[in-house]
Amino acid sequence: MSLTQTEMRQAGAIARPSRKQFAHPAKVARTRSLIVLGVLILWEMTTRLAGNSDLIAPPSSIVRALFADVLPDAEIRRAIALMLFEVVSAYALAIAGGLALGLGIGSTGLSRRSLFPIVLLLYAIPQVVLLPLFTLGFGIGPAAKIAFGFSHGVFPVLVNVVAGMRNVNPLYLKAAQSMGARRADIIRNLIFPHMVASFFAGLRLAMTMTLLGVILAELYVSTAGVGYFTKLFAENFDPAPLFALIGTLGLMAIGLNELVRGLERRFTRWKN
Amino acid sequence: MNLAPTPSKAALSESGVAISVRNVTQRYGEPGARSSVLALGDISLTIARGEFLTLLGPSGCGKSTLLNIVGGLIEPTQGTVTVHDTVVRGPLPDRIAFVFQESTLFPWYTVAENFGVAFKYRGVARVEWKDRTMKALSSVGMETFADHYPSQLSVGMRQRVNLARGIAAGTDILLMDEPFAALDEQSRMVLGEDLSVLLAQTGKTIVFVTHSLAEAVFLSDRIALMTARPGRIKTIIDVIEPHPRLPAFMLDSRFSELRNECYALLRDEIREAMAAQSGEGAR
Amino acid sequence: MKETSSLPARAIQLAVLTIAMGAWFIVGRTGAISPLFVPPMDAVWRALASLVQTDLFWSAVRTTLATIGEAYSIAIVLGILTGYLLTRSRFLTQVLEPIVSGLFAIPITLFFPLFILLFGIGPASKVAYGAAYGFFPIALNTIAGLSGVDRGLLNAARSMGFSRLGTFRHVLFPAAFPVILMGLRIGFFICFASVLGGETISSVSGVGRNIALAAELMEPARMYAWIVVVIVTALILNTLVSGLENRMRGF
Numbered sequence: 001m002s003l004t005q006t007e008m009r010q011a012g013a014i015a016r017p018s019r020k021q022f023a024h025p026a027k028v029a030r031t032r033s034l035i036v037l038g039v040l041i042l043w044e045m046t047t048r049l050a051g052n053s054d055l056i057a058p059p060s061s062i063v064r065a066l067f068a069d070v071l072p073d074a075e076i077r078r079a080i081a082l083m084l085f086e087v088v089s090a091y092a093l094a095i096a097g098g099l100a101l102g103l104g105i106g107s108t109g110l111s112r113r114s115l116f117p118i119v120l121l122l123y124a125i126p127q128v129v130l131l132p133l134f135t136l137g138f139g140i141g142p143a144a145k146i147a148f149g150f151s152h153g154v155f156p157v158l159v160n161v162v163a164g165m166r167n168v169n170p171l172y173l174k175a176a177q178s179m180g181a182r183r184a185d186i187i188r189n190l191i192f193p194h195m196v197a198s199f200f201a202g203l204r205l206a207m208t209m210t211l212l213g214v215i216l217a218e219l220y221v222s223t224a225g226v227g228y229f230t231k232l233f234a235e236n237f238d239p240a241p242l243f244a245l246i247g248t249l250g251l252m253a254i255g256l257n258e259l260v261r262g263l264e265r266r267f268t269r270w271k272n
Numbered sequence: 273m274n275l276a277p278t279p280s281k282a283a284l285s286e287s288g289v290a291i292s293v294r295n296v297t298q299r300y301g302e303p304g305a306r307s308s309v310l311a312l313g314d315i316s317l318t319i320a321r322g323e324f325l326t327l328l329g330p331s332g333c334g335k336s337t338l339l340n341i342v343g344g345l346i347e348p349t350q351g352t353v354t355v356h357d358t359v360v361r362g363p364l365p366d367r368i369a370f371v372f373q374e375s376t377l378f379p380w381y382t383v384a385e386n387f388g389v390a391f392k393y394r395g396v397a398r399v400e401w402k403d404r405t406m407k408a409l410s411s412v413g414m415e416t417f418a419d420h421y422p423s424q425l426s427v428g429m430r431q432r433v434n435l436a437r438g439i440a441a442g443t444d445i446l447l448m449d450e451p452f453a454a455l456d457e458q459s460r461m462v463l464g465e466d467l468s469v470l471l472a473q474t475g476k477t478i479v480f481v482t483h484s485l486a487e488a489v490f491l492s493d494r495i496a497l498m499t500a501r502p503g504r505i506k507t508i509i510d511v512i513e514p515h516p517r518l519p520a521f522m523l524d525s526r527f528s529e530l531r532n533e534c535y536a537l538l539r540d541e542i543r544e545a546m547a548a549q550s551g552e553g554a555r
Numbered sequence: 556m557k558e559t560s561s562l563p564a565r566a567i568q569l570a571v572l573t574i575a576m577g578a579w580f581i582v583g584r585t586g587a588i589s590p591l592f593v594p595p596m597d598a599v600w601r602a603l604a605s606l607v608q609t610d611l612f613w614s615a616v617r618t619t620l621a622t623i624g625e626a627y628s629i630a631i632v633l634g635i636l637t638g639y640l641l642t643r644s645r646f647l648t649q650v651l652e653p654i655v656s657g658l659f660a661i662p663i664t665l666f667f668p669l670f671i672l673l674f675g676i677g678p679a680s681k682v683a684y685g686a687a688y689g690f691f692p693i694a695l696n697t698i699a700g701l702s703g704v705d706r707g708l709l710n711a712a713r714s715m716g717f718s719r720l721g722t723f724r725h726v727l728f729p730a731a732f733p734v735i736l737m738g739l740r741i742g743f744f745i746c747f748a749s750v751l752g753g754e755t756i757s758s759v760s761g762v763g764r765n766i767a768l769a770a771e772l773m774e775p776a777r778m779y780a781w782i783v784v785v786i787v788t789a790l791i792l793n794t795l796v797s798g799l800e801n802r803m804r805g806f
Contacts, residue, residue, distance in 0.1 A: 024307065031650045055673050114567035124793040126744075128752035129763065129785045132770030132778060137592040208662070215664045220756045220767075230668035231757075242668060250661045257660060345714060365716030376711035380729040389725050393716045441715075 054237035062247065065240035070248065079225045083218055084252060086142050090149025091210045097150065098157025098206065099199065105158070106165035106195075116162055123155045127213070131220050140224070145217040152213030156205040164198025165191055200264050207260045211253050290445060290477040291319040291342060296351035298337055298503075311337050313502030315351070319479060321444070324471060324515070326480045326492040328534065330545035334503025335481045336449050342479060343368050343447045355445065365394050369441035373450040375430035377422040383409070383433050384418040390437055408440030409433070411470060412463075428459040435463070439470060445477045452487065464490055465519060472515040485538075489530045490517055497534060499541045501548070506537060594775040603780035611765075616784075619754065619762040622678045626685025627746040634690045634742065635735070638697020645702075652698050659691040664752070671757055678760065681753040689746040696738025700731030736803075740796055747792070751785065 040059055047058040057065070070076055105115045131148060138144035176186050222231040226249070233242035296315045301308035311334045319325050327335040340346040342353050344363045353360040355367055377386045387405040396404070409415040412432040422430055431451060438446055452460040468491060471478060482488055488495045495509045511530060513521055521527055576596075582588050583595025606612050641651050667684055674680035704727055712722045754763025762785060769778035 028646070028649045031646075032654065035650065036654070110561075110563055110567070113561055113564035115571070118568060118571060121790065125786050125789050126748035126751050128748060128755055129766055129782050131752075131755055132767050133592075133782065136770055136775065136778075208660075211662050212664055215662055216752060216756070219664070219667060222757075234668050234672045237672070239672060242672060246665050246669065249665050253662055253665065254660065343714060345710060363714050363716055365714065368714070370711065370714040372707055372711060374707050376707050378708060378725065378729070381725075390715050393718070393721055 053239065055239055057240035057243055061240040062243045066244035066248065069241045070244045076229055076245065079229060080248065080252070082142060083145075083214060083226050083249070086145045086218075087149060087211055087214045087256065089142075090146045090214055091153055091207060093146070093150045094153030094206055094210055095157055095203070098154045098202075099161055101154070102158045102161025102165075102199075106162035112162060112166070119155070119158060119162075123159070127152060128216055131216060134217065135221065140221045144221070145214050148217040149210045149213035153206045153210030156202045156209055157199065160198045160202030160205075161195060164195035197268055200267050203264055204257065204260050207256055211256065215249075288321040289318055290321045290323070290356065291317075291479070292354040293317040293319075293338075293342065294352050294354070296338070296341060296348045296353065298334065298341065298346070299349045310502035312341075312348070313504050315503070315505055317496065317505060319477060321477055322475045324478045324480065324491055324493045326482060326488040326495045327498055328482060328485065328488045328495050328538070329498030329503075330500055330538065330542040331483070332545055332548065333498040333500035333541070335498055338498075338503065339447050339449050339479060339481050343370055345370075365441070365443075367443055368445045368447060369438045369443040371435055371438035371446065371448040371451045373453050375422060375427070375434045375454075377430060377433060377437070379422050382419050382421055383414070383425075386422075386433070387437055387440060390441065394441060396442075404440050404442070408436040411439065412436045412466065428455050428463075431455060431459075432463065435467070439474070439476075443476075445479070447479050449481045450483065451480075453483070460484075460487065461519075465517070467491060468515055468517040485531050485534045486522070488534065489527055490522060495534065497537050500545050506541075509533065591773065591775055594779060598776040599779040599783070602774075602776040603783060606777065606780050606784075615760060615762050615765050618678060618760045619750065622681050622754075622761060623685065623746055623750045625682045626750055627689060627743055629682070629686035630689030630693055630742050630746060631739065633686070634693025634738070635697050637690075637694045638701060638735075641694075641698050642701040648698060648702055652695075655691065655698070656695055659695065663688045663691070664749075667753060667756065670753075676757050676759055678758075681750050681758065681761070684753045685746040685750040688749040689742040692741040692745060693735075693738045696741070697731070697735050700734030700738070701727060703734065704730040740800070743796075744792075747789070 044058045044060060047053060047056050050056075105111050105119065127148075130151075134144050134148050134151075138147050172190055173186065176190055181189070218226040219230060221227045226245075229245060230242065233239075233245065294316055296312055297310070298312040299308060299310050315338060317325075327338060329335050337346065341348045342355075342360070344353075344360045347361075355364060358364070358367075377383070378389070381389060384402075384405055387408070388401050391398075391401050391404065405418065406415055409418060412435055414429060414432050414436060417425060417429065417433070422433075425433065431454065435451060438448070452463055455463065464487060470476075480488075480491060489511055492511050495511065497506045497509065498504065499506045509530065513526075579593070579596050582593050583590075583597070637655075640647075641655075642648050663684075666687070670680040670684040670687070674683050708726050708730065709722065712726050717725065750761075751763045754761040755767050756763075758764040758767075762781060766778055766781045766785075769775070769781060
């Protein structure tokens with residue numbers, strides 16, 4: 001008894017050509033570029049056809065606004081530069097603080113078992129509700145933004161440092177002990193490098209979180225800085241410069257992320 | 273050097289041809305393109321009913337690909353496969369059952385449920401499920417584990433259940449892709465003997481893929497030695513020894529002779545395959 | 556990294572809590588830190604007690620919960636649908652998944668002013684913002700879950716003659732479910748936090764708005780009261796979800 005072709009098709013059992021070969025990377029990249037281009041063109045056409053909109057601007061207007069309104073404006077440039085400064089400062093503090101706190105908390109079993117759960121509990125709170133508190137305490141200048149960025153970025157570093165001190169493969173530990181290593185050697189040659197690897201793995205997330213914190217703080221303070229301009233453009237229903245400003249900040253964020261990723265790659269080359 | 277003449281064409285049609293592979297070619301990528309790979313080049317092969325045929329060859333010679341084509345999981349670039357006079361255009365669950373290398377038991381179902389879902393899509397009546405499941409499990413000694421989850425079984429036990437599921441399908445043809453590869457040597461030997469016994473009892477047609485020369489000689493009626501790049505059948509060796517094969521067969525001088533003959537024929541291909549693998553680097 | 560807390564560890568945690576409370580109490584009494592920043596403990600307690608009795612409180616909570624609920628629902632539907640569609644062909648997944656994960660790499664918070672522009676400062680902008688943010692982990696996890704199904708299992712199903720629906724029911728869904736569930740969990744907490752954030756930054760109603768308002772009006776005790784409500788809610792939710800997860804893992 002043989003199944004007819006129709007019956008086989010209905011059963012969904014038709015053989016497909018083997019998909020063993022992944023699609024050629026060039027073809028994939030080409031298709032992706034075409035899709036992105038297509039979306040941009042569609043965006044341009046629909047917004048132009050809709051006429052002057054208060055809400056959305058065509059990509060061409062955005063680019064024009066970028067070079068005509070946003071970048072030439074010294075105030076806006078200063079606001080962007082200030083934000084960059086805040087991110088970098090907060091990030092540096094988060095790394096230093098996270099490392100110090102992490103080493104402290106992870107140093108003994110007791111300190112870890114007692115203090116780490118507290119850290120995790122704090123990590124679970126949506127920090128954004130503390131934002132008004134931060135501004136009450138630090139004012140509305142860069143200090144509040146750096147502080148808020150720090151309080152976001154310190155957690156991934158802390159958690160990763162503590163985890164790195166803990167999760168060494170027990171097989172490696174056994175090997176080291178069998179070779180006659182003392183506790184100091186084990187710390188220096190096994191636990192420390194492992195912690196360093198874990199530390200670097202956390203740096204990217206720390207950058208993401210720091211950015212998040214600084215951005216939230218900047219947007220909240222609408223009397224000066226980036227937050228002032230976003231509010232200004234939004235309230236005046238001026239979409240083109242708003243998109244342009246946000247686009248610029250987005251590029252800045254991507255750039256910072258790539259920088260950290262490059263650093264991470266360089267320092268963890270032994271891990272494939 | 274064959275130890276016995278290949279069964280003549282007349283003899284084959286008397287016992288019946290189970291599988292006929294005609295000029296099967298498998299190419300990946302566009303012909304002529306630099307990335308194009310010829311996995312199988314013009315393979316023709318006839319497999320008789322009740323025969324145990326092994327595809328033996330180095331890594332990358334396309335034996336698994338050929339098996340998948342025979343079973344209807346892959347459509348060949350050229351050529352046809354006929355099973356019991358039907359052209360294969362897709363999986364034939366009531367004719368062909370697969371046993372794969374890795375256990376393909378669904379981890380979220382118990383052993384019994386795994387059998388059940390397989391029966392369901394083969395159209396077996398629900399009333400028969402329990403009986404057939406227990407019968408199949410007993411034949412591999414796993415009847416007490418019917419309600420266990422695959423994660424609770426060792427690798428060897430899982431493969432035994434896998435094997436049982438393939439046999440329980442009740443199909444005429446069993447395609448097995450290195451089913452014992454993940455097992456330690458002792459388990460392999462024991463399961464190999466069990467497989468031979470099962471074969472003698474059920475008369476199924478089995479196409480078996482393996483790396484292991486000893487396994488091929490112990491289990492098969494015929495061994496198709498394959499070369500790589502492109503995959504071709506270099507020669508077919510007969511093993512004349514009745515089923516079920518007994519462990520004593522391995523002590524027979526014929527066994528070593530056959531094994532050495534296979535190795536002699538494959539040695540160059542194996543070395544080439546190893547060299548090619550290191551050349552490719554990390555994929 | 557779950558480890559049972561030993562008695563000394565618990566003792567230290569209790570000590571930390573006591574010291575923190577004690578410090579707060581002392582600061583409240585002595586006024587060492589500006590009461591604008593750290594109001595006295597009893598003032599906060601009183602504010603909290605009176606707050607929960609007001610209609611304002613409950614309507615704000617209702618608004619925020621409704622906003623979170625709507626945002627999350629939209630994120631789930633769009634996320635799972637997108638994830639499913641993108642995994643229909645291997646080529647499609649390869650082409651489009653990097654776009655989705657690339658977009659997620661940009662802090663979506665940056666786009667918040669755009670949502671205000673498009674939807675105004677009412678709850679609608681927070682629903683849209685929360686949905687947009689929560690969409691990503693759900694979609695990405697759905698893609699990962701569905702495309703990460705063991706090919707061997709799919710092959711086995713095909714060889715056994717499973718129908719398309721059967722493959723989905725017996726292979727795809729059970730295999731992908733744990734990963735998708737994790738995406739749903741992350742998505743929830745992202746919706747929760749982003750809605751609150753949006754309300755704090757620019758809104759007319761809701762819990763976040765009230766926190767910002769209390770700060771604006773220089774009423775720190777009230778602000779703390781609101782913050783305490785949010786923190787307690789967040790901790791309860793976290794514990795509930797962790798508990799559920801642990802229960803599921805046993806299954």
